[in-house]
Amino acid sequence: MFQYDKYLRLEMFPHIWCAGCGCGIVMKSLIRAIDRLAIKNDDICMVSGIGCSSRLTGYVDVNTLHTTHGRPVAFATGVKMAKPSLHVIVITGDGDALAIGGNHFIHAARRNMDLTVLLFNNGIYGMTGGQLAPTTPTGKVASTARQGSIDPPFDACKLAVAAGATYVARGTSYHTQQLDRLIEGAIKHKGFALVEILENCNTYYGRPNKIGLLDLLQWEKNNTLNVKAAERMTPEQLEGKILTGLLHQSDRPEYVASYESLMARVQARAGAAD
Amino acid sequence: MFQYDKYLRLEMFPHIWCAGCGCGIVMKSLIRAIDRLAIKNDDICMVSGIGCSSRLTGYVDVNTLHTTHGRPVAFATGVKMAKPSLHVIVITGDGDALAIGGNHFIHAARRNMDLTVLLFNNGIYGMTGGQLAPTTPTGKVASTARQGSIDPPFDACKLAVAAGATYVARGTSYHTQQLDRLIEGAIKHKGFALVEILENCNTYYGRPNKIGLLDLLQWEKNNTLNVKAAERMTPEQLEGKILTGLLHQSDRPEYVASYESLMARVQARAGAAD
Amino acid sequence: MAKARTREEVLEIARDATKSYVSAAVTIEINDAWCKGCAICVEFCPKDVLRMTPLDKVEVVAIEACTKCLRCEQLCPDFAVVVHGEPGKSAS
Amino acid sequence: MAKARTREEVLEIARDATKSYVSAAVTIEINDAWCKGCAICVEFCPKDVLRMTPLDKVEVVAIEACTKCLRCEQLCPDFAVVVHGEPGKSAS
Amino acid sequence: MSVQTKTPVIKLLQGNEACAEAALVAGCRFFAGYPISPSSEIAEHLSVRMPQAGGRFIQMEDEIAAMGAIIGAAVTGAKVMTATSGPGYSLKQENIGYAAMAEIPCVIINVMRGGPSTGLPTMPAQADVMQARWGTHGDHPAVALTPASVRETYDETIRAFNIAERYRVPVTVLIDEIIAHMRERVVIPDLEEIALWERPRPHVPPDQYRAYEETPSGVPPMADFGSGYRYHVTGLYHDQRGLPNDTPEVVDALQRRLMRKIETAIPEIAKYEEVNLAIKEARIGIVAYGASARSAKAAIRMARHQGIGVGMLRPITLWPFPEAEVAALAHRMRHLIVVEMNLGQIALVVERIAKGACPVHRVNRVTGEPIPPEQILEQIEKLAKS
Amino acid sequence: MSVQTKTPVIKLLQGNEACAEAALVAGCRFFAGYPISPSSEIAEHLSVRMPQAGGRFIQMEDEIAAMGAIIGAAVTGAKVMTATSGPGYSLKQENIGYAAMAEIPCVIINVMRGGPSTGLPTMPAQADVMQARWGTHGDHPAVALTPASVRETYDETIRAFNIAERYRVPVTVLIDEIIAHMRERVVIPDLEEIALWERPRPHVPPDQYRAYEETPSGVPPMADFGSGYRYHVTGLYHDQRGLPNDTPEVVDALQRRLMRKIETAIPEIAKYEEVNLAIKEARIGIVAYGASARSAKAAIRMARHQGIGVGMLRPITLWPFPEAEVAALAHRMRHLIVVEMNLGQIALVVERIAKGACPVHRVNRVTGEPIPPEQILEQIEKLAKS
Amino acid sequence: MSYRTEIRLSGEGGQGIVLAGVILAEAAAIYDGKNATQTQVYGPESRGGASKAEVIISDEEIDYPKAIAVDVLLALTQAAADKYGQDLKSSGILIVDSSKVPSPPAGANKVYRLPILETAKELGRAMVANIVSLGAIVALSGVVSREAIEQAILARVPKGTEALNRRALEAGFDLAKG
Amino acid sequence: MSYRTEIRLSGEGGQGIVLAGVILAEAAAIYDGKNATQTQVYGPESRGGASKAEVIISDEEIDYPKAIAVDVLLALTQAAADKYGQDLKSSGILIVDSSKVPSPPAGANKVYRLPILETAKELGRAMVANIVSLGAIVALSGVVSREAIEQAILARVPKGTEALNRRALEAGFDLAKG
Ligand SMILES: Cc1ncc(C[n+]2csc(CCOP(=O)(O)OP(=O)(O)O)c2C)c(N)n1
Ligand SMILES: Cc1ncc(C[n+]2csc(CCOP(=O)(O)OP(=O)(O)O)c2C)c(N)n1
Ligand code: SF4
Ligand code: SF4
Ligand code: SF4
Ligand code: SF4
Ligand code: SF4
Numbered sequence A, B: 001m002f003q004y005d006k007y008l009r010l011e012m013f014p015h016i017w018c019a020g021c022g023c024g025i026v027m028k029s030l031i032r033a034i035d036r037l038a039i040k041n042d043d044i045c046m047v048s049g050i051g052c053s054s055r056l057t058g059y060v061d062v063n064t065l066h067t068t069h070g071r072p073v074a075f076a077t078g079v080k081m082a083k084p085s086l087h088v089i090v091i092t093g094d095g096d097a098l099a100i101g102g103n104h105f106i107h108a109a110r111r112n113m114d115l116t117v118l119l120f121n122n123g124i125y126g127m128t129g130g131q132l133a134p135t136t137p138t139g140k141v142a143s144t145a146r147q148g149s150i151d152p153p154f155d156a157c158k159l160a161v162a163a164g165a166t167y168v169a170r171g172t173s174y175h176t177q178q179l180d181r182l183i184e185g186a187i188k189h190k191g192f193a194l195v196e197i198l199e200n201c202n203t204y205y206g207r208p209n210k211i212g213l214l215d216l217l218q219w220e221k222n223n224t225l226n227v228k229a230a231e232r233m234t235p236e237q238l239e240g241k242i243l244t245g246l247l248h249q250s251d252r253p254e255y256v257a258s259y260e261s262l263m264a265r266v267q268a269r270a271g272a273a274d
Numbered sequence C, D: 001m002a003k004a005r006t007r008e009e010v011l012e013i014a015r016d017a018t019k020s021y022v023s024a025a026v027t028i029e030i031n032d033a034w035c036k037g038c039a040i041c042v043e044f045c046p047k048d049v050l051r052m053t054p055l056d057k058v059e060v061v062a063i064e065a066c067t068k069c070l071r072c073e074q075l076c077p078d079f080a081v082v083v084h085g086e087p088g089k090s091a092s
Numbered sequence E, F: 001m002s003v004q005t006k007t008p009v010i011k012l013l014q015g016n017e018a019c020a021e022a023a024l025v026a027g028c029r030f031f032a033g034y035p036i037s038p039s040s041e042i043a044e045h046l047s048v049r050m051p052q053a054g055g056r057f058i059q060m061e062d063e064i065a066a067m068g069a070i071i072g073a074a075v076t077g078a079k080v081m082t083a084t085s086g087p088g089y090s091l092k093q094e095n096i097g098y099a100a101m102a103e104i105p106c107v108i109i110n111v112m113r114g115g116p117s118t119g120l121p122t123m124p125a126q127a128d129v130m131q132a133r134w135g136t137h138g139d140h141p142a143v144a145l146t147p148a149s150v151r152e153t154y155d156e157t158i159r160a161f162n163i164a165e166r167y168r169v170p171v172t173v174l175i176d177e178i179i180a181h182m183r184e185r186v187v188i189p190d191l192e193e194i195a196l197w198e199r200p201r202p203h204v205p206p207d208q209y210r211a212y213e214e215t216p217s218g219v220p221p222m223a224d225f226g227s228g229y230r231y232h233v234t235g236l237y238h239d240q241r242g243l244p245n246d247t248p249e250v251v252d253a254l255q256r257r258l259m260r261k262i263e264t265a266i267p268e269i270a271k272y273e274e275v276n277l278a279i280k281e282a283r284i285g286i287v288a289y290g291a292s293a294r295s296a297k298a299a300i301r302m303a304r305h306q307g308i309g310v311g312m313l314r315p316i317t318l319w320p321f322p323e324a325e326v327a328a329l330a331h332r333m334r335h336l337i338v339v340e341m342n343l344g345q346i347a348l349v350v351e352r353i354a355k356g357a358c359p360v361h362r363v364n365r366v367t368g369e370p371i372p373p374e375q376i377l378e379q380i381e382k383l384a385k386s
Numbered sequence G, H: 001m002s003y004r005t006e007i008r009l010s011g012e013g014g015q016g017i018v019l020a021g022v023i024l025a026e027a028a029a030i031y032d033g034k035n036a037t038q039t040q041v042y043g044p045e046s047r048g049g050a051s052k053a054e055v056i057i058s059d060e061e062i063d064y065p066k067a068i069a070v071d072v073l074l075a076l077t078q079a080a081a082d083k084y085g086q087d088l089k090s091s092g093i094l095i096v097d098s099s100k101v102p103s104p105p106a107g108a109n110k111v112y113r114l115p116i117l118e119t120a121k122e123l124g125r126a127m128v129a130n131i132v133s134l135g136a137i138v139a140l141s142g143v144v145s146r147e148a149i150e151q152a153i154l155a156r157v158p159k160g161t162e163a164l165n166r167r168a169l170e171a172g173f174d175l176a177k178g
């Protein structure tokens, strides 16, 4: 039996998320991943922005920083640079990370800053009532796109790779065991690690689009494919499928390490001059 | 003999750019491209941010909007949406477009907004005195990186492609004739078109890095390769070379057109109901 | 917003609201105070061990079929299902 | 910042400062008022038609060699070189 | 579907809805926004109505972009609007300053919620009123309107466009969450009754046009981009042609003209309501705006039942502030009370204007709740006794 | 190389340099910035000095990110700073409000240039002083310091850290471009002479720690992230544990405590210089700050040559404003003159405080030039004659 | 303050409490020609949970738009009754669902325990509980006319559901008869 | 204002005008023990073009840090002379480069036309014109001591160029002798 309590601020329960919301499912996965890595609560800092998903930081008993909308990656950069011993995990929504926060996201990826970014992609702005997100599929309904969105969505993973991220993965709130492993890998990875998590928002994505809560999870189950499995498939079989799993991993200098070696260099030089 | 005067605000001359600055070279290329397309001055709107390159809008006799640092793409989005008949050309520096303005850049690309973005990439912040840009090559000196930058640079073209741009090209201030054609193609393209232009900044990139003004142009000449030519080359021959030319072109619905068909749909429906 | 509570108060409420279903191989606990009635656990239990009540809570109706696969526990967004026992080891 | 001028004033200054070098095939104009002495035109003229003066301005020293390739004109950032004549058609 | 209403129609409208509909009536045909409680209904409503009305709606990537987009649209000739709340209003400040400097007509709706920071995302406050005056760097003209009812939200939104256009200035409508979210009976005015002001446009041919000309009103005519008048728009100091210029005379002239054009327009921009000020024996004066003025009205009514005469001056145009009127009030009254859902912002302004002519008291509430009339009544009673 | 200086050293330092060096002396070990004239030398200097001093320097993608990064660093226990100018200061406002709400110690340098908007990027102004008070949405505490010399820039930067840390509040140092860019003889103070204040840290074990406890001073002890005290930091209203809470009592208590902790600290935060106020016969009082106060000093010297006695009160802590001192001055003087490189911002505050006790005159300049002493002298002469 | 009538409707998310408030206010404002305001509670966190709407109706201008002394209070759940059950005038009317609100707030003189939810279910759609409630409220309090409430309902409900809603309203009227 | 001495140095970008100002101010502040301030013009557009630095030296506190009545004015180009040639006291000293400034600003009583740039070139590096200028200024005006200016220069110039700069300073002193 898995013990979540150790990682929870029970005083905040029950949480504010709607019935069936994927945020709770993902939070559990995150906790299991941390537990497996046996990282102490004290050594973790979770930083979130504003949104339903970003409320997660209120529930976990680690060092938690609930920041402003779109800015958690910038705040997290400060945390990590100032105290590299902390495992810094960013909790962010698709609107938070990719709409208002898109710039911080790509720049942290460029720097290969040692952050674990968990991007809760529910395809919508949950907190504010179901407005269009930069991930809402074209044609889907949102409260600011009642006739169906004309906006094309971002592929967050592709963007992260192009920006320079060195660990890029995608999971879903349905595939909890896979998600455990992807998050675990992301935390272990030294450098900018993204796990994009497709998660179900019943209230503001499902309902306006006439998709039931359970169907949202079924959709995740039926429309995704593990990238490993996909390797052995034909284009026809892959048609319309979203790939999950570890999509990209590479090796580049991590930013804090680069800074620290600069510091060492500079100080050695100064020492020599003294 | 080519007549630039028709496109210039001569009352602003001589311009403020340093001796040998690439901005002037690129401005001429842009003017020639417009001239070849025979677009009327009145039908062009150029929108720039803040930076040396962004001062360009003061010199051209079209509708010009010199905005705030990093925001020209956002302003241009408003111009284009409100008056689609205008050819909207964004003049932006590497700092302007990719540092503070990175988010607007990727979102306009995502929407495939019909803008021509000319990104003046001099690898540095010119206007403010040579600070690190998100394009400064790692190891190069800047006034906020005197021991050499530890930051990895963006590849603007790769980022644009990942974000959804449908015309992505790279030119240099040295290869003026190629640049003419790339800009011409970008203006003609319906959708988000990027031309990244490697340009020489003597004062704040060259001087601190001990590269002479003329050597900067020689560098452009010697270290770039047309993508067409590159196709026939071996990896060894390509080593260390930067590809120029039209790097990516694709076909997706353009945003204003999508909006207008939504408008037509909605109005038809309303008409039917009346 | 719900009234601010202490950890102890919340634990007590949760304990009071938790129903335990016990078999030789497995114990399943359902915390009615936190369960929001989403029915995810019911839907995705491969063995139809669970069922929604008319009051939109969950009850265990076939504990002997439980394989301890933990789908219900892992998918419950509200930390309202707990399955005790070695995962994967079926009771039968 | 330089004093605000009208288009006419600027044109007049430019005209006054412009030197014309004429051959049968080509006319090269150099506007000393705008030229900032960067030497780009001199460096990249494939025919060594141009030269820097001690005062860091440009003079034409071999107009007959000019192929009207327009490199100088296109690369001058300051609109200070103008080459008249059909490009590419050599004077010789 | 058209945006026209022929005969007065009665509706139950939400404040945010009224704002959105009024924008269309005022001629707004471009909206760019970014969702934020409690303003989102404005964007949601316009996302449906704009395409119907032949206008353009776009949800941008953030508030800064939304502000930039409306400025871009405005230079093409469109009447433009954005809507937000505190955090977004803070983000927009840089570009609001740009609009002030470049004299771009635009309307910004700020539905005020509890601050600072994320604060109380869905609860009312009136604590952005000083920010509406001083939020962006540098001296700049500021116009802000504060409706106190749904109908007034409708009217003030239209007036915001009128002022923005006629004076080429960004205008903020400060709606508190109470007014924005309440539904109220509204008699939709007849379209013909509504005066619409347009921005001054050039009457000279393009070659004589100077985009930032020094005119008697202080407002230079503004040509639409793409209409044949080509000019330069910049946030740098610029000469009358719009071209960058930092010589002291040019800078001084522009900075002062920007302020002067609004100062001299005060007679046309000013708007306030007087409540019970006709009552001669009133010795207590209230200054209140927005929903707080409704609480104050209730308190005045209650006070009247007790025989205490209380008058109120309710600024509807909050900036420029009705200085002369409040000064007169301070001289006439024995006490002034400023009622606000903040810790006393406009109270500071009233204090300055009162110049010690009478004491300035405060009734404030910062709990995320509207001010109960009783709280005001209590203060009135205390002062009446003293 | 260390940041220590053993014996007083004399240097010719630029204002921006002095600011950067002082930050190191104050214990600043984290700087995040984004270049902007005329503040960039601060970042440039620290990009070299931070790694030498064992601190961290990072150039972020924009000003918003820089502000976010310093807040993030601050919660780990570091003393932090960012530096910017008008446009960047506008952009930082949302996160400055966050720091105020979440009580994060941090120092923001705003080197003031001409606004509004891009304005005059390299020329001096003092037009962000009201923004420093009201720039972010919602009621919030504000502390701002205004040095008038290079040495004072050094001292005030250190004091900014001291105040930020002791009171857990963002502190802005408003340096005008003149002071920031001038070089001046500076006697570097002996390190031992410099008092450094640290943020209050918890003395209780983690399980008893309440991060936002109501303490007598109003300042709750702050634990470093990663030190074993786990807690929640949020920009939402929160209870004493730091957990989100929007009940009226909790909201009211937090909002008022945030203001109260600064109000009660005024005796420790206040700082001003009195010039010639000892002179009994002075009947004209000047209020001026930053470089304008230097112009005023020159004018006072000139006036003295003419036998006109003029005194000056120079706020060094601009916010909270020295209200009692200015009130006393207004009662003592026949005239007050407020001298500013803006169109009269602090003049409004002085007017409010003067309560009509004496007329408040203004000397302003908004041309991008420092105020010539003659301009002030003229006003003095006029008033002396009247 | 007898010229103003204050109605507070409460229940839980999904019961259509806010819509009922809007309809009631529209009945007063549009069809009865009175002044009316409607307000509700917004919470970032009202994802489910208790829900409240207030309607003020008056012949005169309505200044303060929130309820101070409630004339009619509806509570469809115990949680709502507990949270929003205060402020009822001594002369006020309290209406609670008989199955879901075992202990109505104290202090009311006129308490009606009506099987609102059950009635709605019997009509075939639990969703119409709000309309049933409106019927009961109007019949018991006369805050708006029957014609007004009927018109307001028909103007708001989706096409095709008119008959159902009319039945629900009638059922509410009937409940009030006792 | 005789207790304060105002020096204005002007020329064009690249001539080291600002550095000369800094050195002069350091000579006064660090080596002569006086108060000194140094200011300069910043322009986003001063990419080349005229350049100016001002130094105020005083035994007392320096209030206003910009020049009002200039005691010593140096102009190395005509453009600089035209732009910054005002404000010289009647008793002030005007020093111009004899080759580059054909028409020095009017109104000065003491005008020195010195071949500063030529001298620098003769020393082998045009770059040291600023140091030559400092020599001339100090010799003609005594605003700082010779020891101070020498120390200040040596503390500032790159290692390896000390001898050259010392020669440049001497050459400046010599120019002043006439
Ligand atoms: C500066 C600012 N702009 C807007 C908002 C309003 N806002 C809060 S959360 C949110 C979007 C939430 O969407 P997402 O990030 O996808 O999170 P979700 O709620 O879907 O988990 C918005 C727009 C805000 N709080 N601050
Ligand atoms: C909000 C804001 N931040 C910073 C600045 C200062 N600034 C002006 S231009 C610039 C960068 C210029 O670099 P780039 O965009 O590469 O243009 P370049 O000058 O190199 O052509 C910066 C940081 C500003 N004007 N506004
Ligand atoms: S609105 Fe969506 S994302 Fe937010 S709590 Fe509800 S289900 Fe979850
Ligand atoms: S600083 Fe660089 S980019 Fe700017 S004008 Fe000079 S050479 Fe060009
Ligand atoms: S553990 Fe598996 S089998 Fe057992 S109840 Fe849960 S989902 Fe069903
Ligand atoms: S998944 Fe959890 S919350 Fe949902 S019904 Fe089951 S126990 Fe209840
Ligand atoms: S046209 Fe070509 S050949 Fe002629 S001068 Fe120019 S660069 Fe030389």
Ligand code: SF4
Pocket: B020, D030, D034, D035, D036, D037, D038, D039, D040, D041, D042, D057, D058, D075, D076, D077, D078, D079, D080, D081
């Ligand atoms: S390229 Fe132009 S500016 Fe440069 S030297 Fe030649 S003519 Fe002069």
Ligand SMILES: [Mg+2]
Pocket: A051, A093, A094, A095, A120, A121, A122, A123, A124, A125, A126, A133
């Ligand atoms: Mg989302």
Ligand SMILES: [Mg+2]
Pocket: B051, B093, B094, B095, B120, B121, B122, B123, B124, B125, B126, B133
């Ligand atoms: Mg650049």
